[in-house]
Amino acid sequence: MNRVAIAVSSIVSSCFISVPVHAALITDGFTFAVASAGGDFSAGTHFHSNTGGTFGNPAGKAEVGRYSTEEVRGLSEYDLTGLAASPTAFVTFNVFKAGGLFVGENDTPFDGTIDIEIYEGNNTEDLSDFEAPTVAYVTSFATAGLSVGDVISADITTWFNQAITDGWTSLGIRLRNEPLHPTSQAWTFDLFRLTTEDETTRIPEPGMLGLLGVGIVALGMARRRQA
Known part of the structure; x- marks a missing residue:
C-alpha cells in the first residue's frame, strides 16, 4: 500500500467512531403520542398515536413537535416489574420519520432541539402523561442532520436505578420540542427500548x-x- x-x-x-452492535436489551418500551389543543400547551387532550389507532395512525410512534395550534409530545413507558438495578442503562430509540404523522399538515421536520424527560409512569396510555410532573431532565438533542433509521441513546442509569430503589412500577420517558417550533413541523420516533450500551448512530466528526x-x-x- x-x-x-x-x-x-x-x-x-x-x-x-465504532458503534456497539450487540447492546443487551433491558426491556422494550410501550410508546404513544399525546397532543394538546387550541393553543393551550398545558395539558394533553387527545392521542396522535395509540393502540386504538387514533386518526388511523399506527401505534407505537412517538411524534414530537407541532400540529397547527397543538403541541405533540412523544411518550414511552417501561415496566419495571422484576427488573434489577443495572451498572448502565440507556433509553434508546430510532428515527421513524422526518416529519409528523399527518400528511400535508406537519409532514416536514423542524430544525431544533428535543428534550428527554423522565416521569413516573403506570404502564398505561394516559392523556395526562403529556403534563405529568417531570422527575428529571435527562438531556436534549439537536434534530439537524438526523435521518430516518438513525439511533439515539441517552444515559439514564442514575434515574433507572433510583426508580428501582423507590419501587416504581413504571418509568416514563417524554420527548418534547423545546422551544416549540412556531409552525406545523415534527419528527416521529419508534422502537423505544432500554439498553445496557449506548447505541447512538455515529457520523464523521464535525x-x-x-x-x-x-x-x-x-x-x-x-x-x-x-x-
Whole structure:
C-alpha cells in the first residue's frame, strides 16, 4: 500500500467512531403520542398515536413537535416489574420519520432541539402523561442532520436505578420540542427500548468530512498516476 493510501486509510479510521452492535436489551418500551389543543400547551387532550389507532395512525410512534395550534409530545413507558438495578442503562430509540404523522399538515421536520424527560409512569396510555410532573431532565438533542433509521441513546442509569430503589412500577420517558417550533413541523420516533450500551448512530466528526473528501480525491489521483 503506498503512502497516499495509508494516509487516506488513517483519515477514514480517525473520522468514525465504532458503534456497539450487540447492546443487551433491558426491556422494550410501550410508546404513544399525546397532543394538546387550541393553543393551550398545558395539558394533553387527545392521542396522535395509540393502540386504538387514533386518526388511523399506527401505534407505537412517538411524534414530537407541532400540529397547527397543538403541541405533540412523544411518550414511552417501561415496566419495571422484576427488573434489577443495572451498572448502565440507556433509553434508546430510532428515527421513524422526518416529519409528523399527518400528511400535508406537519409532514416536514423542524430544525431544533428535543428534550428527554423522565416521569413516573403506570404502564398505561394516559392523556395526562403529556403534563405529568417531570422527575428529571435527562438531556436534549439537536434534530439537524438526523435521518430516518438513525439511533439515539441517552444515559439514564442514575434515574433507572433510583426508580428501582423507590419501587416504581413504571418509568416514563417524554420527548418534547423545546422551544416549540412556531409552525406545523415534527419528527416521529419508534422502537423505544432500554439498553445496557449506548447505541447512538455515529457520523464523521464535525470538520472531518472535508478532510475525508480531500483524502479520497488524493487516493484517486495516486491510482491514476500508477495506472
